[in-house]
Amino acid sequence: MGKIMMTATERRDEAGDRVRAAEEAVARLRAGLASVGVKLPSLGVDPVSCAGGEPVPLVDLGRCSIETALRLSAQLEAKAPHDS
Numbered sequence: 001m002g003k004i005m006m007t008a009t010e011r012r013d014e015a016g017d018r019v020r021a022a023e024e025a026v027a028r029l030r031a032g033l034a035s036v037g038v039k040l041p042s043l044g045v046d047p048v049s050c051a052g053g054e055p056v057p058l059v060d061l062g063r064c065s066i067e068t069a070l071r072l073s074a075q076l077e078a079k080a081p082h083d084s
Helices: 008-035 066-079
Strands: none
16 A cells, blocks of 8 residues: 655644644643653753654653752652562
8 A cells, every 4th residue: 555645734734743742742741750850951852853744753851950950850769660
């Protein structure tokens, strides 16, 4: 079966959907981190990955202080399954 050709409008719509999905993922991650007292100041969608005709958006976790990294580590360790 051959590939179905997409129109320019359909490609733009699909690209927009991918960017919106990345923005939603960032919002969910930001909210989840905030609920456990962690804030990643640089958290966002990487703008370079959204460029071009067929973007593949990436979530940029960014940089944070040592204190924030330690708080995040503590939360992850607290939620990790423990061997009995």
